Amino acid sequence: MQSSSALFPVALLSAERRGDLSEDVYRIKAGNRSDPSVELALTRLGKVEQPNAQGVPVILLHGSFSNRRFWFSPKGIGLGAFLARAGFDVWIPEMRGHGLSPRNRRWARNRVADYAAEDLPLIAAFVMEQTGQAPHWLGHSLGGITLAAALGGGYLDATHVASAAFFGTQVSRRRWPLKIPPLVWALRLLLKRFSHVCGTRLKRGPEDEPMSLVFEALRWQGLFGRFGEKGNDWWQGLANVQVPVLAVSGAADRQDPPWACRALFEQVGSVHKQYLCLGQAPGSQAFGHVDMLVSKAAQTAVWPLVRHWLEQPFAPLPGAEQVDASRVTEVPSAV
Numbered sequence: 001m002q003s004s005s006a007l008f009p010v011a012l013l014s015a016e017r018r019g020d021l022s023e024d025v026y027r028i029k030a031g032n033r034s035d036p037s038v039e040l041a042l043t044r045l046g047k048v049e050q051p052n053a054q055g056v057p058v059i060l061l062h063g064s065f066s067n068r069r070f071w072f073s074p075k076g077i078g079l080g081a082f083l084a085r086a087g088f089d090v091w092i093p094e095m096r097g098h099g100l101s102p103r104n105r106r107w108a109r110n111r112v113a114d115y116a117a118e119d120l121p122l123i124a125a126f127v128m129e130q131t132g133q134a135p136h137w138l139g140h141s142l143g144g145i146t147l148a149a150a151l152g153g154g155y156l157d158a159t160h161v162a163s164a165a166f167f168g169t170q171v172s173r174r175r176w177p178l179k180i181p182p183l184v185w186a187l188r189l190l191l192k193r194f195s196h197v198c199g200t201r202l203k204r205g206p207e208d209e210p211m212s213l214v215f216e217a218l219r220w221q222g223l224f225g226r227f228g229e230k231g232n233d234w235w236q237g238l239a240n241v242q243v244p245v246l247a248v249s250g251a252a253d254r255q256d257p258p259w260a261c262r263a264l265f266e267q268v269g270s271v272h273k274q275y276l277c278l279g280q281a282p283g284s285q286a287f288g289h290v291d292m293l294v295s296k297a298a299q300t301a302v303w304p305l306v307r308h309w310l311e312q313p314f315a316p317l318p319g320a321e322q323v324d325a326s327r328v329t330e331v332p333s334a335v
Contacts, residue, residue: 007125013041013100019076021084022046025100028126032118034106040119041100042126043068043092045084055089056162057127057135058310061143063168064213065197065205067099068092070140070294079293082303088310089131093123095146098207108195109212112142113229116149124160134162136310140293141256142213144169148264151241152227152234163244163313165306168253168289170260171220171227171235179223188218235267244272244313246320248302250287251279272313274320278302281319 004010009029016023023045030038046055060080062070071080071092084090096110096119097103104110127135137156139147144166150156151164191211199205219225228234247265249258258277265275278301279286285297292298309317316322 005126005129007129008122010126017048018074020048021076021081022048026126027100028122030118030122032114034114034118035104037105038096038118039102039104040096040123041068041094042123043094043100044130045072045080045090045092047084047087054131055087056310057089057091057131057133058083059091059093059123059127059135059137061093061137061139061147062095062098063139063141063143064209065199065202065207067094067207069099069206079298079303079306082299083307083310086307091123091127091135093119095119095143097210108210110210111212111216112146112149113153113216115146116153116234117155120146120150121155121160124156128160134158134160136163136165136313137161138165138167138306139169140167141169141289145171148238149227149234151243152237153229153232154237154240158243161243163246163310164241165246165248165309166261166264167248167293168250168256168261169247170249170256170264172263173257173260175221179221181223184218184222188215191215238264238267239269241268242270245270246274246276246309246313246317248276248278248292250289250292251277252286253289253292255289274309274317274322276305276317276320 004012004026008031011027013025013027023043026042028040028042030040032038060071062068072078080090080092094101095115097107137147147164148166148169191214194211196208196210197214199207199209220227226233226235245268247261249261251258262275265273278292285301292302305317
C-alpha cells in the first residue's frame, strides 16, 4: 500500500461522509526508537461541499480517558465539527491506545514525556506536510499538559505551532501528602498491583490509562519534583515560549482550578497571551472541567470564542484578560 506521506508510513484507513462533513482517518506508523510498535490514528474533518478548499489547520488534543469523540460525536456535534463547518481544517489525533490508535507494545509504560517528545512532533510534521502551514493547537486537560510539555521541552516551537490554547490545564495544584516520602512509597507499592486505571469503572471516560502516567505525575508532585524529566525542565522552558497562547479555566472546575490554570499561563513567556475564566462574571454560566467544551451551554458561550481566537490569535478575546509578560516577576512553581 502506498503511503500518504513522504516522511514516514501513513495509511488512509477510511474516507467517509458524515452528513455535511468529510471524515478521513489516517494511521501513522511512528517508528519511534523507544517503541517501534507505536501507531497513531489521526482524523481529519472538513466540509463536503468544499473538498478542495483548504482552511487553517487546527489540531485538537483530547484529555485522559478520552478519544476523538470528545471533539465530535457520530451525529456531527462537537467543537471539532463546529470548527470544520466554520471552514477550519480540523485534525484530531488519538493518543496511544485510545480510540482507533492501537495499544503499543510498551503501552503500560507510556508517559507524557513520550507523547511530547515523540508523538506531537510526528503529528505536527504530517499535518504541515499535508497543509503547508503551521497548525493551531488546542488541548484539554491531559492534552493541554502534553502540549505544554512539548513546548516547554523544546519538542515543538513556533515553526510547528501557530498558536496554543489550553483548556482546563494545570500542573501546579499541590497535594501535600505527596511531599512526604514514606506516604509516596506506600502509595507506589499499592499502585504497582495494577497495570492501568479503568476509565469506565471510575466513570471518568470510555478509555483506560496506563498506571505509568500516574507514577509520572507522582514524580512531578514529589518532594523535589518538577514538571519535566531528567535534564529537561519543561516548567522553566515555558518561559521561552513565544507563540500566541490562550489559557481557559472554568470557575466551577474542581479538578483543575482557575488559580492553577492561571499559574501555567503566567509561566509562559509569550507577550501575546490571554487568560479567560469561564463563569467568573456575576450571573454567567459556571463551567466545570468537561462542560467548558462539551455541553449545550458551551456551544453558544465557548465555541464562538474559540473560533474568534483561532481567526485572530493576536487580537483581544472578548472577556479575556491580557497579561503583560514583562511584568510577571514570579509565579508559583509547578507541583
